[in-house]
Amino acid sequence: MQQADYIKEIAKYGLENDQEKLLFTLNELIEHSKQSRKVNFALQLQSILKDAIRQQETKGILRHGSSKHSIREEDREVADFILEKLTSDYRLSHLVCSSEVRENLDYFVQEHRSLDILQKYELPISNKVLFYGPSGCGKTLAAYVLAGELEKMMIVINLGAIVSSKLGETSKNLAKIFRRAATEDCIIFMDEFDTLGKVRDYSQDHGEMKRVVNTILQLFDYLPQSSIVIAATNQQDMIDDALLRRFDLSVQLDLPTEAQIKELIDKTLKDSSFTFDNPNKAKRIMKDSIGLSYYSIQKTLLTAIKRSLLAQKPPFVKAQQRIQTEIWANLIAQERHHLL
Numbered sequence: 001m002q003q004a005d006y007i008k009e010i011a012k013y014g015l016e017n018d019q020e021k022l023l024f025t026l027n028e029l030i031e032h033s034k035q036s037r038k039v040n041f042a043l044q045l046q047s048i049l050k051d052a053i054r055q056q057e058t059k060g061i062l063r064h065g066s067s068k069h070s071i072r073e074e075d076r077e078v079a080d081f082i083l084e085k086l087t088s089d090y091r092l093s094h095l096v097c098s099s100e101v102r103e104n105l106d107y108f109v110q111e112h113r114s115l116d117i118l119q120k121y122e123l124p125i126s127n128k129v130l131f132y133g134p135s136g137c138g139k140t141l142a143a144y145v146l147a148g149e150l151e152k153m154m155i156v157i158n159l160g161a162i163v164s165s166k167l168g169e170t171s172k173n174l175a176k177i178f179r180r181a182a183t184e185d186c187i188i189f190m191d192e193f194d195t196l197g198k199v200r201d202y203s204q205d206h207g208e209m210k211r212v213v214n215t216i217l218q219l220f221d222y223l224p225q226s227s228i229v230i231a232a233t234n235q236q237d238m239i240d241d242a243l244l245r246r247f248d249l250s251v252q253l254d255l256p257t258e259a260q261i262k263e264l265i266d267k268t269l270k271d272s273s274f275t276f277d278n279p280n281k282a283k284r285i286m287k288d289s290i291g292l293s294y295y296s297i298q299k300t301l302l303t304a305i306k307r308s309l310l311a312q313k314p315p316f317v318k319a320q321q322r323i324q325t326e327i328w329a330n331l332i333a334q335e336r337h338h339l340l
């Protein structure tokens with residue numbers, strides 16, 4: 001059957017209220033999508049299915065007058081702490097980094113692809129990763145890369161909401177998120193991890209925040225081997241030492257070298273019809289970009305492309321799009337100026 005056939009059947013069973021056949025066909029479609037390499041689509045369907053099943057169970061409990069009203073509450077409370085739940089198409093090839101970083105990430109991915117072998121020999125699995133380094137150098141991207149390579153859903157935790165919420169329930173809710181991620185085989189991503197440290201310094205409610213940090217320490221310590229937690233920060237020094245020590249893998253993502261800038265530009269222009277009007281000048285600009293982040297360099301290049309296009313007189317001939325290096329040079333100079 002083709003995807004369209006499954007969709008037709010799903011629509012039919014949905015309208016006929018035939019729950020059993022609907023679920024069966026949905027599961028078939030998930031399998032079909034996995035086999036036809038639409039893994040993200042399959043994961044998203046799976047997640048929708050799980051959410052629906054969970055809600056139904058909750059409804060069932062309520063209908064039968066059970067005392068477990070709290071399950072529904074739990075869903076709502078936990079939802080406030082989840083920024084998003086996503087799948088990712090990013091792969092290691094999207095990230096420009098040193099060979100050391102690439103190797104570390106590669107091994108990490110391999111470990112999780114070969115869990116069975118490692119577990120057979122009772123070897124510990126690395127499952128807590130910290131990305132640190134300056135802004136715009138690929139920490140968030142690297143987390144997406146891991147989710148993409150491992151083909152897992154990723155839950156992005158809203159640490160901001162956690163620390164600004166009424167703290168009483170925070171630890172309990174964090175524990176719930178971790179439990180759910182484990183049962184649903186999702187990666188947990190704590191972006192801007194330093195948020196935890198900041199509050200420890202500024203909050204009046206010092207004791208409660210300490211409790212949150214302690215909860216995280218415990219959750220880390222009892223994390224099932226197959227679960228994965230990723231944290232990212234550009235202020236590593238704000239983070240409690242005890243927390244830092246818990247990570248199996250700490251990966252520094254730094255500002256790009258000249259060679260890495262070139263790699264970024266090549267990757268950005270790959271599969272496009274844009275080339276520089278003056279390749280030698282472009283090389284000099286890349287050298288001048290040392291000290292800027294990947295993000296700023298890529299952003300200025302894309303702006304230069306847009307402005308070069310807009311500066312052109314029609315008709316636009318696709319095969320001959322030239323990036324005006326002069327425009328790019330000015331944008332890079334502005335970025336450098338902002339740094340001062």
Ligand SMILES: Nc1ncnc2c1ncn2[C@@H]1O[C@H](COP(=O)(O)OP(=O)(O)OP(=O)(O)O)[C@@H](O)[C@H]1O
Binds near residue numbers: 140142264
């Ligand atoms: N190492 C890199 N390789 C390729 N592209 C990168 C890299 N770093 C940054 N980029 C580009 O810049 C964008 C922003 O990067 P990202 O969000 O990962 O930075 P960050 O390190 O998380 O920054 P922040 O600390 O501000 O959150 C990425 O989506 C990507 O387009």
Ligand SMILES: [Mg+2]
Binds near residue numbers: 139140
């Ligand atoms: Mg980030």
